[in-house]
Amino acid sequence: MRRNIKLKKTVLALTTAALLTTGIAVPTHDADAATKKKSVKYKKSSRNVASVARSIAANRVYRYGANNSYAVDCSSFAQQVMRAVGKNVPRTTYAQMRAGKPVYSPKAGDLVFFNGGSHVGVYIGNGQMVDALNPYEGVRQRSIYYIHGSITGFYRY
Known part of the structure; x- marks a missing residue:
């Protein structure tokens, strides 16, 4: 069962990437009822x-x-995580940066921005973050140094 879901996600990500590179519009609604996930509430x-x-x-x-329960981009992923832990942040990276307070000693739960604000990840500590990078790299944990370019800063909410 898990393997089928993972295969569906992989096929969907590859199809989406192919459509995006050809310029065909890709809908952002939930793909189908079989793959919908219920929103999880955290105590x-x-x-x-x-x-x-x-x-x-x-x-x-x-x-x-x-920005839905199946597909995200980097800023909507950050927004969804922050909402799940009880913090409200805006939708776009630039608005998220304006709403946060820059910090120089990051803690888990801060957002980390890259390349002037063109990308964001959720910092989880020890030089690691969880982010939504692109259709090929997906949504997962990775080093903050994995992103090409430079770290703009860490922001707290």
Whole structure:
């Protein structure tokens, strides 16, 4: 069962990537009823941002401009994780940066921005983040140094 879901996500991500590179419009609604996931509510006692971010990432694929229970882009992923841990942040990376407070000693739960704000990830500590990178790399945990370019900064909410 898990293998089928993973295969469906892979096929969908590859198809989306192919459509995006050909310029064909890709809808951002939930793909189909069979793959829909119910939104998970987290209790205050289980607000470990790393586990919340990994849990949300496990049920999402990357799709530019998407913000639903199946597909996300980097800023909507960050928004969904922050909402799940009880914090409200805006939808776009630039609005997220304006709403946050820059910090120089990042903690798990801060957002980390790259290349002037063109990308965002959820910092989970120890130089790691969970982010939605692109259709090929997907939504997952990776090093903050994995992103090509430079770190713009860490922001707290």
